[in-house]
Structure formats: structure tokens, C-alpha cells
Amino acid sequence: MAQNPSSHTDDVRRLLTHAPLNVDGRLLEASNATLRCVIGEGDSSTLCVYKPQRGERPLWDFPSGTLTGREIAAYEIDRALGFDLIPPTVWREEGPAGPGMCQLWVAEDDDARLVDVVSPNDVVDGWIPVLRASDGAGNPVALVHADDPRLQQMAILDTIINNGDRKGGHVITDTGGRVWGVDHGVSLSCEPKLRTVLWGWARSPISDQHVAAVSALRDRVERGFVEIEEWISEAEIDALVLRIDELLTTGEFPTPSEDWPAIPWPVF
Numbered sequence: 001m002a003q004n005p006s007s008h009t010d011d012v013r014r015l016l017t018h019a020p021l022n023v024d025g026r027l028l029e030a031s032n033a034t035l036r037c038v039i040g041e042g043d044s045s046t047l048c049v050y051k052p053q054r055g056e057r058p059l060w061d062f063p064s065g066t067l068t069g070r071e072i073a074a075y076e077i078d079r080a081l082g083f084d085l086i087p088p089t090v091w092r093e094e095g096p097a098g099p100g101m102c103q104l105w106v107a108e109d110d111d112a113r114l115v116d117v118v119s120p121n122d123v124v125d126g127w128i129p130v131l132r133a134s135d136g137a138g139n140p141v142a143l144v145h146a147d148d149p150r151l152q153q154m155a156i157l158d159t160i161i162n163n164g165d166r167k168g169g170h171v172i173t174d175t176g177g178r179v180w181g182v183d184h185g186v187s188l189s190c191e192p193k194l195r196t197v198l199w200g201w202a203r204s205p206i207s208d209q210h211v212a213a214v215s216a217l218r219d220r221v222e223r224g225f226v227e228i229e230e231w232i233s234e235a236e237i238d239a240l241v242l243r244i245d246e247l248l249t250t251g252e253f254p255t256p257s258e259d260w261p262a263i264p265w266p267v268f
Contacts, residue, residue: 009088012046012088012104013088013090015039015040015044015046016039016048016088016089016090016092016102016103016104017090017091017092017102019039019040019041019044020039020040020041021037021038021039021048021050021092021094021095021096021102022037022038022039022096023035023036023037023050023096024036024037024038024047027049031057032051032055032056032057032067032185033051033052033054033055033056033097034049034050034051034055035049035050035051035052035096035097036048036049036050036105037049037050037096037102039102046104046105047104047105047107048102048103048104048105049101049102049103049104049105049182050092050095050096050097050100050101050102051067051068051071051100051101051102051103051185052068052095052096052097052098052099052100053065053068053098053099053100053101054097054098054100055097055100056068056185059186061189061191061193062186062189066231066232067185067186068091068100068101068185069091069101069230069231069232070184070185070186070187070188070231070232071089071101071103071183071184071185072089072090072091072101072231073161073187073188073227073228073231073232074086074089074157074161074163074184074187074188075087075088075089075103075184076225076227076228077157077160077161077217077228077240078157078181080216080217080220080225081153081156081157081160081213081214081216081217082213082216083153083154083156083157083213085150085153085154085157085179085180085181086103086180086181086182086184087103087104087105087106087180087182088103088104089101089102089103089104090102090103103182106172106174106180106182107174107175108172108173108174108175109173109174109175109177112173112177113168113171113173114145114146114148114150114151114171114173114179115143115144115145115146115168115171115197115198115267115268116143116144116145116168117135117141117142117143117144117168117267117268118141118142118144119139119140119141119142120132120140120141120142123142123144126146126147127144127145127146127147128144128145128146128147128200128201129142129143129144129200130142130143130144130145130197130198130199130200130263131143131199131263143168143197143263143267145168145171145197145198145200147200148179150179151171151179151198151200152201152207152210152253153210154166154171154179154181154198155196155198155199155200155201155253156206156210156213156214156247156253157181158181158187158194158196158198159194159243159247159253159254160214160217160240160243160244160247161184161187161188161240162187162188162189162192162193162194162239162240162243163184163186163187163193163194163195163196164186164187164189164193164194164195164264165183165185165186165187165195165264166181166195166196166197166198166264167183167197167264167266167267167268168197168267168268169268170182170183171197171198188232188236188239188240189236189239190235190236190238190239192257192259192260193260194254194257194262195260195261195262195263195264196262196263196264197263197264197267199255199256199262199263201253202253202254202255202256203252203253203255204252204253205251205252206247206251206252206253211248211251214244214247214248215248217244218241218244218245218248221237221240221241221244222241225237
């Protein structure tokens with residue numbers, strides 16, 4: 001069974017869009033209907049995540065039926081930045097539960113996580129404390145993440161797409177050591193909603209390389225970014241531009257807001 005998200009992206013996208021889709025199981029911890037499926041047949045088959053549009057749980061702050069499309073828009077923005085952090089993600093017209101989003105499944109290496117909750121005494125070099133709290137037994141704990149340039153890219157992506165739910169479990173290191181971000185349905189709102197576990201670089205300068213990538217994205221949106229225009233509204237695209245401009249103006253990673261919860265809960 002093929003399972004390499006980084007190879008032959010166009011072929012993978014065609015497979016996700018058109019190949020036969022068979023349900024393999026359901027992710028019960030997901031808030032919206034999320035099915036793991038086998039897509040394709042024989043040696044060319046692979047696993048994917050299928051989120052039917054009609055399985056979305058209504059939210060008061062997002063228009064109904066838009067979450068699956070936001071996942072596709074986030075993927076296209078990630079591609080435009082050149083970060084390639086989100087697995088291939090497409091819209092699929094036909095599926096066992098109707099139209100919806102289809103994304104290549106990434107097999108996680110549980111021993112290579114880059115976000116963790118540890119005792120404050122166990123924070124080691126190369127890891128950044130984000131939050132101190134207490135566990136259910138009243139013991140002190142620290143939310144930490146690796147000081148890793150790939151997570152820096154993810155933090156920039158989350159700032160741009162206004163990701164409202166970057167949990168630790170949405171940061172995946174695959175069995176080949178590559179880092180991926182998943183679950184971007186509650187993103188790209190007009191209202192500020194950034195909630196993430198990746199606050200370790202707050203107020204730190206963004207590298208020249210990342211500034212160049214964000215500037216190129218700004219030009220892409222200005223010229224007309226048709227790949228996202230189908231999935232988010234004109235007002236949401238305007239808000240996207242404002243976030244990009246603010247990031248370019250400050251040249252810094254943002255700081256947590258005092259107006260809404262800055263850490264998603266649960267963190268995993």
C-alpha cells in the first residue's frame with residue numbers, strides 16, 4: 001500500500017479525487033464526521049481521511065457547511081508559501097457519505113512528537129516552554145514544543161490562516177521524520193481566532209526567507225488566488241490580506257491575545 005505524502009503530489013491528488021473510496025474506520029475523537037478510508041486498489045491503494053460536508057457539526061462562528069472547504073483553502077495557502085506542511089487535500093464530489101474533503105493519511109511516529117506535556121523539571125535543551133499548569137492530581141506540568149524550524153513555519157502558516165485549533169495532536173511527525181499539520185477546518189475566519197500550542201517564538205523576528213515566502217503569497221492573493229476563492233468568502237480573503245500585511249509590517253511572530261483563549265483545549 002502506497003503511503004508517501006511527499007511523492008508525486010499531482011498523482012496523489014488525482015487518486016484522492018477520483019479513485020474508489022472504501023471506509024476503513026471512523027476517528028471517534030473528532031468533533032466532525034471523520035472517516036479513514038482506503039482509496040484506490042491493489043498496489044496503488046493508500047489510506048486517506050475523508051470528511052463529508054454533511055457530517056460537519058454546526059458552529060455559531062462559522063457558516064454551516066464551510067469547514068471542509070476551509071481545509072482545502074489552508075492546503076492551497078500552504079502550497080503557495082512553499083512550506084508543504086499539509087498533506088495533499090482535495091474536494092471529492094463522490095463518497096460514501098456524499099461530497100467532502102479528502103486528505104492523504106499520514107502514519108504518525110508516536111516516539112517523534114514535537115509537542116508534549118512534561119514536568120517543569122523535565123524541560124530539556126531544544127524545547128521551549130509555552131504554558132505552566134497543573135494536571136488532574138494537582139502536579140505542576142509544562143506545555144512545551146521543540147525549537148524546530150519546521151514548527152516555525154507552521155506557526156507562520158497558522159498566523160496567516162488564523163487557525164483556531166492548533167492542538168498538539170494536529171502536529172504529526174511521520175515514520176520518515178517529516179512534519180505535517182492537519183485539521184484546519186476552523187481557520188480563515190474574518191474574526192481573530194488564533195489558538196495554538198506553538199507560541200514559543202512570540203515577538204521573535206521572522207527570518208528573511210520566511211518574509212520572502214509571505215511576500216510571495218501576498219502577491220499571489222493580489223493577482224487572484226482562484227484555488228481559494230471557491231472555498232472562502234471575499235470578506236475572508238480581505239481579512240487574509242490584512243493578516244499577511246500585519247505579519248510583514250511587524251516582521252515578528254505574534255503574541256497571544258488577551259481577548260480570547262490563546263491555547264486550544266484540550267491541548268491534545
